[in-house]
Structures are given as structure tokens and as C-alpha cells.
Amino acid sequence: MTQTTRPIDPGTGVSAPSGLDRYFRLSERGTSTRTEVLAGFTTFLTMAYIVLVNPAILGQAGMPVAAVAAATCFAAAFGSILMGMVANTPLALAPGMGLNAYFSFTVVQQMGVPWPVALGCVLISGVAFLILTLTGVRQMIVAVIPAHLFAAVAGGIGLFIGFIGLKNAGIIVANPATFVALGDLKAPGAAVALFGLLAIGALSVWNVRGAMLIGIVATTLVGWFAGLVVVSPEPYSLTALTGTAFQLDLAGVFGVGGKHGLGLLEILFVFLFVDLFDNIGTLVAVTKRAGLMDAAGRIPGLNRILMTDAVATIVGALAGTSTVTSYVESAAGVQAGGRTGLTAVVTGVLFLLTMFVAPYAQIVPLAATAPALIIVGGLMLLPITEVAWEDPYSAIPAFLTVAMIPLTFSIANGLAFGITAHAVLKLVRGRITTADWFLLLLAALFVVRFFWMSAAA
Template sequence: MSEARAAQAGALEKYFALSARGTSVRTEVLAGFTTFLTMAYIVLVNPSILGLAGMPVASVAAATCFAAAFASILMGLVANTPLGLAPGMGLNAYFSFTVVQHMGVPWPVALGCVFISGVAFLALTLTGVRQQIVAVIPQHLFAAVAGGIGLFIGFIGLKNAGIIVADPATFVALGNLKAPGAALALFGLALIGTLSIWNVRGAMLIGIVATTIIGWATGQVVLKPEPYSLSALTGTAFKLDLPGVFGLTGSHGLGLFEILFVFLFVDLFDNIGTLVAVTKRAGLIDAAGRIPGLNRILIADATATMVGATAGTSTVTSYVESAAGVQAGGRTGLTAVVTGVLFLLTMFVAPYAQIVPLAATAPALIVVGGLMLLPLREVEWGDPLAALPAFLTVAMIPLTFSIANGLAFGITAHALLKLLRGRAVKSDWFLFVLAGLFVVRFVWLSAGA
């Protein structure tokens, strides 16, 4: 038995180059568990968000686990990078609240849009266009998009909890904090916050589970156990409607391009930011500031998005929570593989995620939203050329309930201010093309108002 284990360890050592990166099988396994614990909240939160779009919650939970498992394992085996992947926060909110609920696009068609965005992302990676797109977007807008999405997620969490409510005079107002849902959510927020400041691994997952149990105990949740059935996993699988995507007409005509653009654009930028943060902490960036195997990482991500859409979930992306696994010593793709295997095991109990109330997942949204504000410190707030576009991006995403609007305002403002300041150069041509397309979009939206 010891010889078999030694042979397995030798194979893992050779495939993942463990010694070369200063790690071991034991360290990588522990790091994989750590990454999983910090990401596992998505199994409960993602179904609660996509469920509001009319998707079957149990099926979305299973699809979330499957997509996270496939993506993380693929990332580990193909790119040998300690990155965990799962359906992305922010993009799932855009999918549910903007595309399906606001624009009225059926969720199977929205899944088709996610799939096509994955194909486009793969094509851009293989052709090298990705580098050109990334090059024209300044770093302060990368940071602003992350911060704006954080505020967006936090706003949705506060809304779901009943902590803030609609008001005809002021648009939003403080809700009734004595209401059962709001009080339960505040308890969950306090618990997750306390566990987080004490650096308890899996703080969000523990907080969600504990809040759900309190909800059951106080009668806020009616628990109706149902027999487990594999058929629950098929409610969203292969339900994407690709012909429906190209059949979008009328008010959705140009909206289709907006949807595809946001899914592609945000996934691209979110990945770049996450990759830089995690690989820098892991010491994997070379002397020239390049990320080894970047194309393999992006190809794995694009493939995961297509598979995730086929399974029945929104865009799959790299998780910044992977930094927790890196902090625990993870340095290779074995960390990601372990994370993926744990998600795969979780899939067989995922259908029961529907028993978790919004008041239990809302605190996780609020906390994640707050953590996503960290990149805003990278913005030079004393420089108007950076501060104004960044502020417009951050503000317009939550205030218009649209990531697309935030991106549009930020990029357009950046291009205009750069032109007026006399800093435009020939290499900025693509930036001005993007800004011009956004201006056309604004005109079109105004005409249809």
C-alpha cells in the first residue's frame, strides 16, 4: 500500500511540479479544502439569485456544483494554477435582474447568450484580440468595475433582506428592521462578520447555514423534505436556447449585443484582475510581470463558461477567494483539482439548497459586496482623469441596476477626458471605437425611452 501511495505521490509530483514550486501533496490538499470552504457559499447564493429569474432552484444548485467542479479541475489539469472557478457573483445578478427580469429575456435564451459569450471569449483568446482589448482599458477602470459590482451585489443583498425598501419619495429607504426577515439577515451579517474578523475558514458558509437553522427554529422557513432524485439535476441541463438568441427582435435587437458584451467584457476583466491578484500572492508572476500559461488559463475559463451554460448556470469565472488557498500554501493546479472534487461531491446534496431563505443568503451578498471594494484603492482619486471615469463606473452600476451602463459611462468618460486633455495617441483608436459604440447605444436607448 505504501508503495502504491509513493507511486501516486511521484506521479502528482511530476505532473504538477510540486517541489519546483515549494509545496507538497499534503499542503496542496489542505489548500484545496481552504479554497472550497471560502467558495462554497456560491452553492447556496447562486441558486437564490437565478431562482428569482424563474429557474428551478434545485437544478441551479446542482448545475452550480457541476460547473464549479468541471472548471476547477480543468484549470488545475490544463493550466496548473491554484485557481478555483464557479459561477461569478455580479454576472449572475446581471443575468437574473437585468437580462431576465428587466429586459424580459427568457432564461433559456439568456443561457444561450452566456454560451455564445464563452465562444467569443475563446475566439478572442486564440486570435490574440484579447490583448488589444485589455491594453486600451486603464487599470483604474478595472478597479472601478470590481468596486461597482461589489456595490451592486451589496445593494441586492440589502434589498433581499428587507433592510432597504422602495420609497416613492426618496427611491430607497430603511426597511423595518424588526421584521422577521430583516432581523434574521442582520443576525447572519453579524455572525459572518464576527467569524471573518477572527479569520475562521468557511465563515460565509457557516453563517448561511446557521442563519438558515435559526430561520427554521423560529418558523420563518417551512422545511418540506423531499426524496432525493437525480431527475432534479436535469431541470436546467441542456435547456439553453441558442436559436432563441439570434431570434431576439424588437426591443431586444440591440439589447442582444449589450448582453453579450457585458457577459464577455466583465468576465474578461474580472479574470485578469483575479489572475493578477492570486498569482502575485502565489509568487507565480515572472520577472517581466507576466503570468505563466495565461492563454491556457483563459482557454480553460472560456471552456468552463460554455460547459456551465450547458449545465444551466450563468458565467463561470475565476474566484478571488482562491487567494485563501494560496495563503494556506497552495501553489499548483492540484489545489484547484481538490477544490473541484469537493464541489463534485457537493452536487449530490445540492438540490436541497432550495430550503435556504433569502434572508440567510443576503448577508453573504452584503459581505462579498464589501470585500469587492478593495480594488478601489488602486484608483488615483486625486487625479481627475482617473477619478471621474472611475466614479461614474462605480456609481452607475448599482444606481442604474446595470453593469453595462457603468462600463459605458466609465469608458466613454475616459476616452473623452483623454481627448480633451490632449493625451490621445494613435494607439488609442480602439478605445475611441468602443466609446463611439457606447455613445450610439446611449442615443438608441434615449430614442426608445
């Protein structure tokens, strides 16, 4: 008779683990191949919106939308599969929300940096992240940032993303008297975006998996009927990726320093800093929920996880997209039972398959992706509940960080205000020690930056 089951281990009398089981340690972590596959699908459905949203954001920086869509799929597939195979963690990666907005709206549009040069900055930040991880310097950087600023950065980026979504939808418009005002809600773009907001909101409260992706598709259909979509699809080919792949301008990166003064350092710092701390926060949330964190609160294999993220950012920049980072939506897969890297591998394979339709993402109007930005921005506010708002020592730096990111349209400004305020209050309160030299150095550099910006204004 043909053997259809796994061989029996004579020592234990139970089925011996398969190669897949041994590699991903499925039995050891109390899971199965079926559970991991379902968890991978769940993670994919909760974060697949990035295939539509990322091209919409980076497209406003002048990048070819179809190429960015293909690059987004490729970077997410590469990063997720690498994370699963190397770190054996149910953590999926993709171009990060917030950093793509900073890339498009601040670096390219406000600072006037060409997008190939901005991609070069992403690549260098990925290399720097890898070096910091290998040398252990990242531990020194992490140590000077208090927990309440971790939370504040996440919340501030959430408000930033939500504000961009409201602006793209036409729900909020510029006003010379009040800076911003309510737009014309009867206008086709705003009306379609409100429909999308209602659709995604309703699907979310009904706990429908893939609510954002379904909502974006439904809103796009409504946008077609409203005349918001001009269909001009490019050829159905993966060659769309060549529009951004290897188009980064490393030589131009060093020209940024000469043209914009400290602009290069600011761009690199934000890309590096936000990626580093966004990963730490996501790792803590996902691994804790998955029961992978040890008794001392440490994350097993942290260096492998961070190195994987750095390599994914480098590959993403070469493919033609903004910084690749860990996604908190991975928690949805963990909730569905994912406990190993097989979950991330499945998610990555699904992104790889999505590349075959990625070039058609350009037919999705801003009014359809804006509701997703608004919803994602709102969900990112959860960490600010961790701030001790009753304590001025925590509340003042946290508030400045949260407020200045969206109000100045710059993550860098929010970080600068928050870290500087934290250093000053720590000094005033008499808590500064010799171990805080790096914090004081960062604060001093930010003060110099403020004076430089004032002089250049």
C-alpha cells in the same frame, strides 16, 4: 522487505518525484501533496457559499432552484478540475458573483429575456471568449482599458451585489419620495438577515475558515425557527440537474436582437467583458501572491488559463448556470500554501461531492443568503483603493463606473459611462493617438447606445 517509500534517484541520492509530483511540479514549486490538499479544502470552504447564493439569485429569474444548485456544483467542479489539470494553477472557478445578478435582475427581470435565452447568451459569450483568446484579440481589448477602470468595475459590482443583498434582506426598501429607505428592522426577514450579517462578520474577523458558509447555515437554522422556511425538498437525486441542463434556447437568442434592438449585443458584451476583466484581475492577485508571476509581471500559461475559463463558461451554460469565472477566494488557498493545480483539483472534487446534497439548497431563505451578498459586496470594494482619486483624469471615469452600476441596476451602464468618460477625457487632455482607435470606437458605440436608450424610453 516491502518498499514503502519512493525510489531513490541514484544520480542525486534523494527520493525520485512521484507521478503526482512530476505532473503538478510540486517539488519545483516548494510544496507537497498534503499542503495542496489542505489548500484545496481551504479554497472550497471560502467559496462554497456560492452553492447556496447562486441558486437564490438565479431562482429569482424563474429558474428551478434545485437544478441551479446542482448545475452550480457541476460547473464549479468541472472548471476547477480543468484549471488544475490543464493550467496547473491554484485557481478555482464557479459561477461568478455579479454576473449572476446581471443575468437574473437585469437580463431576465428588467429586459424581459426568458432564462433559457439568457443561458444561450452565456454560451455564445463563452464561445466568443474562446475565439478571442485563440486569435489574440483579447490583448487588443485589454490594452484600451486603463487600470483605474479595472478597479472601478470590481468596486461597482461589489456595491451592486451589496445593494441586492440589502434589498433581499428587507433592510432597504423602495420609497416613492426618496427612492430607497430603511426597512422595518423588526420584520422577521430583516431581523434574521441582521443576525446572519453579525454572525458572518464575527466569524470573519476571527479568521474562521468557511465563515460565510457557516454563517449561512446558522442563519438558515434561525430562519426555520422564525417561520421563513417552507420545507418541500425534492427527491434526493442528481436528476435535479435536468431542470436546467441543455435547456438553453440558442434560436431565441437571435430573437432578442429583433425584439430588444441592441439588447443582444449589450448582453453579450457585458457577459464577455466582465468575465474577461474579472479573470485578469483575479489572476494578477492570485498568481502574484503565489509567487507564480515572472520578473516582467507576466502570468505563465495565461492563454491556457483563459481558454480553460472560456470552456468552463460553455459547459456551465449547457449545465444551466450563469457565467463561470475565476474566484478571488482562491487566494485563501494560496495563503494556506497552495502553489499548483492540485489545489484547484481538490477544490473541484469537493464541489463534485457537494452535488449529492445540492438539490436541497432551496430550503435556504433569502434572508440567509442576503448577509453573504452584503459581505462579499463589501470585500469586493478593495480594488477601488488602487484608483488615484486625487487625479480627475482617473477619478471621474472611475466614479461614474462605480456609481452607475448600482444606481442604474446595470453593469452595462456603469461600463458605458466609465469607458466613454475615459475616452473623452483622454481626447480633451490631448493624449489620444492612432493606437487608441479601438477605444474611440467603443466610446462611439456607447454614445449611440445612450441615444438609442433615450429614444426607446
